[in-house]
Amino acid sequence: MFNINIQMDEIFMVAGMAIVTFGIRYIMFPISGQFQFPPLFERALGYVPPAVLSAIIVPSVLMPTGDTLNLNLTNPYLIGAVTACTIGWTYKRLLVTIVVSMVVFLASQWILKVFC
Amino acid sequence: MKNNTEAGSAQTLRCSPRSQLFAGAVDTFPLIVGAIPFGIIFGTLAATAGLSFAAAMGMSIFVFAGSSQFITVSLVSAGTAWPMVVLTTFVVNLRHMLYGATMVPFYKELSEPWKMVLAFGLTDETFAVAINRYYKDDALPNKEYYNLGSMLFMYINWNLCTLVGLTAGRAFPEIAGWGLDFAMPATFIGMVIPYLISKPMWASVITAGTVSILAGGLPHKLGLMVAAIAGVTAGVLSEKFLSEKDAVK
Numbered sequence: 001m002f003n004i005n006i007q008m009d010e011i012f013m014v015a016g017m018a019i020v021t022f023g024i025r026y027i028m029f030p031i032s033g034q035f036q037f038p039p040l041f042e043r044a045l046g047y048v049p050p051a052v053l054s055a056i057i058v059p060s061v062l063m064p065t066g067d068t069l070n071l072n073l074t075n076p077y078l079i080g081a082v083t084a085c086t087i088g089w090t091y092k093r094l095l096v097t098i099v100v101s102m103v104v105f106l107a108s109q110w111i112l113k114v115f116c
Numbered sequence: 117m118k119n120n121t122e123a124g125s126a127q128t129l130r131c132s133p134r135s136q137l138f139a140g141a142v143d144t145f146p147l148i149v150g151a152i153p154f155g156i157i158f159g160t161l162a163a164t165a166g167l168s169f170a171a172a173m174g175m176s177i178f179v180f181a182g183s184s185q186f187i188t189v190s191l192v193s194a195g196t197a198w199p200m201v202v203l204t205t206f207v208v209n210l211r212h213m214l215y216g217a218t219m220v221p222f223y224k225e226l227s228e229p230w231k232m233v234l235a236f237g238l239t240d241e242t243f244a245v246a247i248n249r250y251y252k253d254d255a256l257p258n259k260e261y262y263n264l265g266s267m268l269f270m271y272i273n274w275n276l277c278t279l280v281g282l283t284a285g286r287a288f289p290e291i292a293g294w295g296l297d298f299a300m301p302a303t304f305i306g307m308v309i310p311y312l313i314s315k316p317m318w319a320s321v322i323t324a325g326t327v328s329i330l331a332g333g334l335p336h337k338l339g340l341m342v343a344a345i346a347g348v349t350a351g352v353l354s355e356k357f358l359s360e361k362d363a364v365k
Contacts, residue, residue, distance in 0.1 A: 009198050010171040016202035017188065018178035021209050026235040028216040029223065042217075044352050049211040049240075050311040051324040051347025055340045056183055056208070057301045057308065058325035059332050066190065069329065080298050084305040095146030097306040098299070102153070105298045 057081070074112055080105030133261040140245065140265030147241035148273050150303035151182065153296035155274050158186055159281015160291045165193040169282055176278040180271060181239065184208040186300065187337055194335075207341045215243040222250045226260055234260065237267030240307060315358060320351030 061081040063069055073079070084101035091097070155176070162172035167189065175185045184205040191201050215238045223231050246263040284291060311317050324347025331339035 006168045006170040006174075010168055013188075013198035013201050014171055014174045014178060016198065017175065017181075017184065017205045020202060020206045021179050021181050021184065021212070022236055024206070024209050025212045025216050025238040026232060028213060028220055029231050029235060032217065032220045040352070043355065044348050045214045045217060047317070047320045047348045047351030048214055048344070050308050050317060051320050051351065052208065052211045052340075052344045053240075053304045053308050054321045054324040054347060055328040055343035056187075057304045058328045058343075059339070060297070060301045062329060063332055067333075069332075076295065077298055077301070081301055081305060084302050085309075088306050088309040092309065093146075094303075094306045095149060097309075098146060098150045098302050101302045101305070102299060105295060105302070109295050 074116065076105050076109040076112060079108045131256045131258050133258045136258040136261035137265035137268075140249070140262035140267075141269035143249075143262075144241060144245045144266040144269050147245065147303065148269060150299050150306075151241065151270065151273055152277050153299040154182055154186070154303070155277025156281040156284070157292070157294075157296035157299075158182065158189065159278045159283075160285030160289070161186075161189045161281075161297075162278075163282050163285035164289055164292060165189045167192055172282055173275075173278060176275045179205070180236065180274065181205070181209050181212070182274065183240075183300065183304075186297070187340070191337060204337050204340070207344060210344075211240075212238055212243075215240075215247075218243075218247060219250075222259070230260060234263055234267065237264075237271060239267075239270060240304075242266045242270055244307060314355075316351045316355040319354040320347045323347045323350035 061077045062071060062075075064075070064077045071078070080101045083104040084097050087100050088094075088097040158176075159172060162175075162185075163169075175188065179185060187204060187208055188201050191204060196204075216235060219234070219238070223234060226234070242263065245266045246259075249259055249262050281291075308321060312321065324343045326343075327346040328339055328343035331342040333339070334342065
């Protein structure tokens with residue numbers, strides 16, 4: 001049932017991903033004592049999480065199929081995302097945001113499938 | 117004096133390594149809920165994208181970075197060469213460098229093996245939970261166990277869900293159509309909102325989001341890199357512009 005054969009390219013890929021990811025997470029520990037980073041670097045670094053997260057969120061919501069832009073209100077991802085933004089902004093409780101927006105998403109997806 | 121010692125030991129007992137381990141896990145629960153559908157769909161999509169079982173499982177075991185794993189699956193489906201996948205992974209996970217940088221003062225006292233283990237687990241979720249703990253309750257010990265508890269819970273959950281997805285994905289490929297991948301933007305939206313406390317932050321988020329669509333047609337998910345750079349630039353520039361405006365006043 002399981003094909004555990006792995007190709008060379010896959011090995012290089014996963015190894016490469018693992019090395020860069022661990023490297024990114026760990027690098028600051030040995031080097032931060034050695035020298036001061038320019039203030040610009042530190043300020044820029046602060047914007048990386050929200051910028052990258054937004055760059056991931058927006059296409060996954062507005063282009064869920066990967067190529068066509070769907071700004072219609074019949075896009076369940078959009079409905080779910082608007083819900084998440086509203087709930088998240090109003091209540092600032094992560095579990096509530098995730099659960100409610102997931103439920104709204106699944107419900108709209110189902111409703112749209114049944115009635116459209 | 118005796119009363120103080122008793123109160124002191126009672127407090128330390130509440131903060132034993134074991135209790136902190138559990139506390140970290142418990143506090144991570146909302147994010148686990150978001151990670152479950154996401155992990156399962158990753159396994160399902162990886163199975164249908166042609167990745168071998170070992171490669172997909174290996175990603176969850178050795179890389180442990182959900183969003184980059186997910187993006188990798190779509191790149192592999194499009195036939196992207198592995199060096200490009202690694203480069204994209206680098207950009208997508210670059211935000212974790214900030215997490216490492218932020219943790220430097222808090223991990224100072226820990227041994228090198230401890231630092232490496234905790235660094236390995238610095239996902240968005242564990243960072244968000246652990247940093248919250250480190251910022252409070254300054255005198256209480258064993259925060260590294262709290263951090264470890266969060267990480268272990270996320271790690272075990274992530275790998276179990278990947279396994280479920282990989283096995284169920286082969287048996288029930290229709291799972292891919294359920295939209296479980298919405299869990300990712302839902303969780304990330306919840307995580308971006310706390311950042312929106314200044315105008316430069318808004319500028320950064322809006323710019324990155326807009327550019328990600330404008331550049332969405334670029335191959336190999338280059339649009340993501342371009343959008344991230346644009347967002348960071350927008351944040352830095354608006355910070356500069358706004359502070360100069362204030363200085364002129």
